Amino acid sequence: MGPDRGVPGLIVKFGDYPLHHGGVGAIRSLGRLGVPMCAITEDRHTPAAASRYLTRAFPWPTTGTEEPARLVAGLLRIGRRIGRPTVLIPTDEEAAVLIAEHQEELAGADFGGFLFPRVAPALPRRLASKQGLHELCAEHGLASPDSVCPQSRNEVEKFAFTARFPVVAKNREAFQRRERPAVAGTTRINTREGLLELARDWGERPGVILQEYLPREQAEDWVVHAYFDENSAPLALFTGVKVRSWPPHAGMTANAYVVDNPELADLAARFVKEIGFTGIIDLDLRFDRRDGQYKLLDFNPRVGAQFRLFESEAGIDVVRAMHLHLTGRDVPEGEQRAGNRYVVENIDLPAYLAYRRSGYVTPHAPARATGTELAWLARDDMMPFFTMLARFVRPGARHLIQLWRTSRRGGTTTK
Template identity: 30%
Template sequence: MASRRPACVIGDLNLVRCLARVGVPVTLASWRAEHTNGLSRHCAARLRLPDPTHDPEGAVATLLAHALGCASRPVLFYTGDPDLLLVSRARHRLARAYDFVIAEGALVEALVDKVRFHALAERLGLPTPPTLPLPPGSDRAAAIAAWAHYPCVLKPACRRIGWEGSPLLRAYGRPAKVIGIADPAEWRPLLPHVAAHREPLLLQAAIPGDETRIVSYHAYFTVAGEAVAEFTGRKVRTFPREWGHSTCVEITDHRDLRALGRAIATRLGLRGVVKLDFKEHPLTGQRFLLEVNPRFNLWHWPAAVAGVNLPALVYRDLTGAAMPAPRPLRRGVRWLSFLDDLNAFRDYRRSGDLTLPAWLASLARCRAWEGFAWDDPLPAAVAFGRFVLRTGRRLLQRKAPPLPIRDAMATPR
């Protein structure tokens, strides 16, 4: 690559390694204190950010100060929702020092907030499941009593605020992105906590089928609205098994899904990288749109291994380098987060759907790993050592809880 301008990545090793494949010098910026990602040999430097949710001004000031110290103008990348919102809301100030591509500000806000997204989807006629917003202060009990779509899920409008560790999620009894409700009787122990929850909630009809029926469309749209590159994917395993975080995913190449995703992204007017999640109905095959994420994510690493490196294409576009000829996509490349997938395996084995030999065989198929690479083992080795120490302490205390959902190298899903 002719241009060697530096990149600043607010995120994780999945994105760093995409850029390292094409020789881009990367500074890894993180606000997570325990991350071992900065130990990667692919990180030219590390930058500690204030938490963008609680101190956005401090995070912006730190990023601007970093850019001033760079020999040439850096390119900015972002991963999780807090990072996306930070860059979007400070886009004009950050654009004085960085090059980056991002969706329009009002659209970003609407996509991150599920209540706003529901209103946008209804206005545009997007194929979303039946949905009911439950704003704070409303009579949620009455709204739930009138709800007729079962099974269903209860979601936070914004996952980053007031969800993890909330009394409502504790009453549900297990960590999850959403709360699953099979029938009206299951509301009984939850209703007081639903009524007391201070943040907006969303009730949505659950599409039948397990999480392997969740498929996704990924693309990079230039500022002119051109889809430079695309790929599709599917979930293989999640933890928890129902409505959990991805622990193993697979790159696919479905033409009809690409066409559907491209049409919806164009209707939304998206620019930059996009990810659209759908769930396929097992009987009708209809695809329902679940969410839209206009940010970089874990899928870009296995896709880069498969031959479609979206972050590298963004970098080329923003630095004025010529775009390479399209490469054929290798279908079937898998990404896996080992500790998370170990939890998933235990879950699937209890239900009789996965044996130890089958799980070990699936590990052998993976070509991209969360945090680990054979040519860059130190971050994973240190994270695993920390995990062993934490687990040992808990066993000594006779608590022995389940393995954590996220280790020190957590990645936005």
């Protein structure tokens, strides 16, 4: 039985990030099956809005820090304009958390309601929080980097005089209602002096988590993407290895391969079962060769940007699995297509140059790909690629140069 083409999908995103290949991938994935696809976009000239598989764009500029009531009201207005039950596909933590925390309003709307996996309302927010995730890992015996969550500047100073450097600083929450985050993504801090200097801008209540640094020479970066049903049983589960990211070793996936890893698949499935999660997940783990453990770095309770890396022999990815399941269809079983490669064109070239300079090689990457999925370029849907280029070239080039200069000093780092 094929998908229910009478039930549209809606890409839900909050914030200003128009060059998001995950949303384009979801539009193509279901659109190619004949499912009507809608999307929230920053404007009418984003790559997602340009896709031939998009039935309708809903331009809605947001920051992601709006009051939840305003975002819920906006979603309901869009739902009424679509006029029928619609599957929600969140592509960021803000959207995933909002949907989870307002399930009754969204599911019971007068147009038939939205369709989405029903989950414990507080769980996605906790999973998206670095502190919350670390606590859940400790509760359920899953390895994660040693972490400290300082509650005051004084605690940061005490940590600085006892810590073993380098350490990694991350924003404690996935999204914070403040003018600017404490750190710009994952930040490696090499010295006590560097930590104290950076902490000057954190105020009396630092919104950061400080973690042990897992040296890339002794580690491997793995990813898990999956969809779990209402019993937290996996209907689609995939494992792969990250070859390159941008910024180097600390950012978005730029190049990755599908690699069979039954041990990792079992570990992820057991953790999700224990915490009772339902829906799509995107996990980042680092295998620490020093102690032989997979350490969970990120648990994204939503569609990952690189989800199209993974497709089963039955043609199922996590977005297709979710749409089939929520519309009462069976999800066909099938093995993952091992050896398949995923490339994000606009960031993989600078990532390649940075990794080549560092000499880092991913141990488990196949010598040759069995197939390649490009994030932007597709023969049957060319306009998102050209729209991406038009929006990326000037500001994107300046941004890449800045990141490249940072990477030449050793990555996203503070002395």
